[in-house]
Amino acid sequence: MRILLSNDDGVHSPGLQALHDGLQGLGHLEVVAPDRDHSGASNALTLSRPLTVEDHPNGFRSVDGTPTDCVHLAVNGLFDEPFDRVVSGINTHANLGDDIIYSGTVAAATEGRNLGLPAIAVSLVNEGRFHYETAARVVRALLESDQPLTLGPRCILNVNVPDVPWEEIAGFRVTRLGHRDRAEGAVPMTCPRGKARYWIGAAGKGSDAGPGTDFNAVRENYVSITPVHVDMTRHEALSPLREWVELLAGREGR
Template identity: 35%
Template structure:
C-alpha cells in the first residue's frame, strides 16, 4: 500500500511524524507537506507563481520527506502528480492540533489538503485532535493506521473522504467512535478590535462554542468524549453514509482498545 501524508501545520509538526510512524506499519509512506504552518487556508491553491519542492531529512527510517512552498492543497497535488509515481492508495492529512468540525471544515487546511486527493479518486482522510495544544497524537495515529489497513484489505470502499476528530483525553476515557454529520456551527465568528497608534485593526478569533450542538453531529460526539467520524463529499452536507461505515466504526474502537 502506497500512502501519502500531508498537513497544514507544516513539515516540522509533531503530529505529522507520529502519524507517519503508525502508517508505515501498514504500507510505504511518503511525506509531502508545506514548509511552514498554513492553517485555515481551506481549499486555496497557488496558481499565480511557481512552487519549489525540496527533499528534507526524515525523522523515520524508510520514510521519504519533501517540503513544499505553497498551501496544503498544493502539497498534495505536488505529491500525487510529481513526487510519487502513481498509483497512490491513500492520502492522510494531519494530525492537526485543534478541531476541524462543523462549518469550519470549509476553511480547514487539513481537510483542504485531502480534498485534492478525493477529487483525484484517491481515498482521503483528515485527522485532528480537539485541543490546539494537544500532545496526544497516539490515539488518532493508531486509528488512522487501523482504517488504512481496512482500506488495504478491501473492507472499506475506496471512494471515501473521511474527517476524524479525537477528544484530547486518554484512550481509556474515550467512550467510542461515532459516525456523525457536520454541525452547522463555526468556532471562528468573533472579531476583536485593536489600535496600533495610527489606525484600527481587527482579529478574527477562534472561540469555544457556547451553544449546545445537535445530537448526531461531530461536535456533540466530542462533547460526549467520543471520536467523531464524518463522511464528507463535494456535497459536504449529504447525509447518506457508506453502507458499512457504522459497523466499521464499532470495529475500529474495539481495535483501538485492544493491546498494541
C-alpha cells in the same frame, strides 16, 4: 500500500510526525506538507507562481504553498509510482461542523479525493494534552480494516479524535457535521507604526451540537467519523428554485 501524508500545520508539526510514526509498517509512506502553517487555507491552489519543493533530513518534503498544492504536486508530478490513499493530519485542533469550510487539513484530503484517491482528514480536539498518538492509532485502525469501504465519488472521511489517552476513548461514532454559532467579532489592535490591525475573532461555539453530531460525539469521548461529500449542491432546493425561476422568467417574457 503507498500512503501520502500531508497537513496544514506545516512540515515540522508534531501531529504530522506522530502520524508518520504511528503508521509505520502499514506500507510505504511519503510526506509532502507545507513549509509553514497554512491553517485556514481551505482549498486554495497556487496559480500565480511556481512552487519550490525542499527535501528534509528525515525524508519529508515541504512545499512553499498550500495543503492543496502539496497533495496536487505529490500525486501529479513528484513521484513516479501512484499512491493508494491520502491521509491529512494530525491537525493540532478540531475540525468540527463549519470548520471544514476553512480547513486546510480537510482540503488536503479533498484534493486527494478529487484526484481519485480514498482520503482521510484527521484532527485532534485539542485540550492542551496533545495526545497525538491516540489520533494516530485511530487512523491505523481505520486503515487496517479488512472490510473494504466504498463511499462513492468525491467523498472523504473527516475524523475528529478526543484529546485523551487511547484507553479513555469510548468508541467510534458515525456522525453528521454540526454547526457553530456566529464567530466572535474581529479583535482590533494597533501595530508599532500606529496603524490599525485586526485579528480574526474566535470560532463560535456549537449551536447545532446535539446527539448525532460530531460535536456531541467528541464531547462524550467518542471518535467522530463523518463522511463528507464535496458536491456542494443543495439538491432539495433545486425543485423550489426551478419553480421560482420559471415564474420569474414568465414575468420577464423569457
